[in-house]
Each structure stands twice: as C-alpha cells, then as structure tokens.
Amino acid sequence: MRYAFKVQYIGKNYAGSQIQFQNGEETGTPTIQGELEKALSTLIGGKTAHNKRPVKTVFSGRTDRGVNSLGQVVHFDTDKCIVASKFIYSLNEILPNDISVTDLQEVDKSFHAQKSAKRRHYRFEFVNRKCKYAFDGDLMRIKYDINIQRMQEALDYLKGEHDFSSFKSSGTLNPSKVCFIENAECRRVGDHIVIDITGNRFLYNMVRTIVGTLLEIEGHNLPSSHMKDVLDAKDRTKAGQTVSPYGLTLLEVQY
Incomplete structure (x- = not known):
C-alpha cells in the first residue's frame, strides 16, 4: 500500500530535505528525510540488521538548508494497514518539534509525490x-x-x-x-x-x-x-x- 502526507518543517537546523551522501555512504548530517524515515521505521516494524530505515520516502521536491515548508508532500510504501488519525498522532510525538505531518491518506500506487506534481x-x-x-x-x-x-x-x-x-x-x-x-x-x-x-x-x-x-x-x-x-x-x-x-x-x- 502507498500512503502520502504533508510535511511542515522549519529548515534552520537541517542540511536540507534530502538525506546527504558522500562516496555512497550517508553522512549522518541531520535532514528532514532522515528524521521522517527514522520515525516511520520506528512505527512500522523498527530497524533491521541490514537497514537502519526500512521505510523509504519520496519527496515532491528538494529544499535546501534553511528553507521551510508548510506543504511538502511525501509518499511511502508499506504492507501495514494504517489508521490515519492514530498514526499521525504517534508520528508527530516521535518527530522533532520542528517537523510535523498532516493529512495522511492512502493513495493509488500510480501516485508519485514528485512525478505526479502539477x-x-x-x-x-x-x-x-x-x-x-x-x-x-x-x-x-x-x-x-x-x-x-x-x-x-x-x-x-x-x-x-x-x-x-x-x-x-x-x-x-x-x-x-x-x-x-x-x-x-x-x-x-x-x-x-x-x-x-x-x-x-x-x-x-x-x-x-x-x-x-x-x-x-x-x-x-x-x-x-x-x-x-x-x-x-x-x-x-x-x-x-x-x-x-x-x-x-x-x-x-x-x-
């Protein structure tokens, strides 16, 4: 199943929205995507031995360090059935205070946060x-x-x-x-x-x-x-x- 939601964030404390890589490895620098995937993975199955964040997200677009968002759209796939209201509450409790999510809904598999945007x-x-x-x-x-x-x-x-x-x-x-x-x-x-x-x-x-x-x-x-x-x-x-x-x-x- 594919789910999408809106993300609000204050970008001041993050190196942009996207996870940062160097020589094929994650730098560990704080990013919006990194925090989201960590929180999602905690709620949907936790960590695995081979992957610290089994839940992968796709953003509507990249924002740089310091840029804020009121309407960033993100989608992710999972085989878990999610109750939107409870999931949103739990996710926001885990996320840092400068990141929050709203409007979670199940979407068709053809929906793509980036490619479907008009x-x-x-x-x-x-x-x-x-x-x-x-x-x-x-x-x-x-x-x-x-x-x-x-x-x-x-x-x-x-x-x-x-x-x-x-x-x-x-x-x-x-x-x-x-x-x-x-x-x-x-x-x-x-x-x-x-x-x-x-x-x-x-x-x-x-x-x-x-x-x-x-x-x-x-x-x-x-x-x-x-x-x-x-x-x-x-x-x-x-x-x-x-x-x-x-x-x-x-x-x-x-x-």
Whole structure:
C-alpha cells in the first residue's frame, strides 16, 4: 500500500530535505528525510540488521538548508494497514518539534509525490526597513526602499514558459532548464515584502536567484526590463546573487 502526507518543517537546523551522501555512504548530517524515515521505521516494524530505515520516502521536491515548508508532500510504501488519525498522532510525538505531518491518506500506487506534481508554490519574505527588530529572526533585511510596482513589473517577465538557465545553480542536475511560471506576485505587508511564485517545476536555487535579481534591480535602480535581459541571456553570470534561504517557504504542492 502507498500512503502520502504533508510535511511542515522549519529548515534552520537541517542540511536540507534530502538525506546527504558522500562516496555512497550517508553522512549522518541531520535532514528532514532522515528524521521522517527514522520515525516511520520506528512505527512500522523498527530497524533491521541490514537497514537502519526500512521505510523509504519520496519527496515532491528538494529544499535546501534553511528553507521551510508548510506543504511538502511525501509518499511511502508499506504492507501495514494504517489508521490515519492514530498514526499521525504517534508520528508527530516521535518527530522533532520542528517537523510535523498532516493529512495522511492512502493513495493509488500510480501516485508519485514528485512525478505526479502539477505545480509548486513558493513564498519568499524579507524585511524592508532600516532598523533591526529582534523578532525579525533570520529574515533578510533590506534597508533601501523597495519599489513594489517596479518589482512586480520585473516579475511579470518571468510568467509563462521560459529557459531559466540564468537562474540555475551549479547543483542543478536536470538537463532541462525550461520551466512554466504560472504566477509571480509581490506585495508589501507592513514593513515586510512577500513574493509568491507558482510554477510546474523549479531549478536548484532558482527562486532565491530570482529574488537576488529583483534586489539587484532595486539596489542599482535598474529598469524592470533588466529581468527580461537576464532571462534572455541564459547566462548565470547575468543574474543577481543567490540570497539567503531564510525566508523561503514551500507553501503548497498541487496534483
């Protein structure tokens, strides 16, 4: 049987969502996947002599160190019949306080958390104010005034299907750099700037590099059309810096 659930996590204390390997061996670095599989294996049969985590999980997508999630989707297979409400309660009791699971349900064997996903919604939030506040936490703080209208005009150039090679990281493994951006919007909420981007797929560090390019436009008072120039160049050196992961959240995955 195959089960799927949503995972919420605060990524600050983890080296990303995926288990880390070096020379074919797990590094032992804390990850979201590692904690989930350890907890699942405790509930579904425990450890074996040959495998510390007999339950294997598949995530809808990879998130980096420091990235949060409200809607990561994960599936796993087991021959055990699971009562959702009791299982979710027990799983959350075992998991660390910065990881929780919701909405467990049995799914068809054809369902695949990553391959079946139709769109993903990311949100990046940062502070736009000169003075530091203690409750800003790890959010990035930009001291100069942000022109929301210009930022939105720049985001509009990203909508539709494009080759996003200019926004890829060296860690991008998929040879295809074409993504379809369904929606890209920004707004001011008090002294915070919130950027929402929804697309069918995202390259490694793509959202953070888009934000870095937006800040380059704002910081250097460039026209919003600079975003189109960067996009058309298909050259990573033309885009802005990859900003900090703090403030980035995977909000939702739709199927």
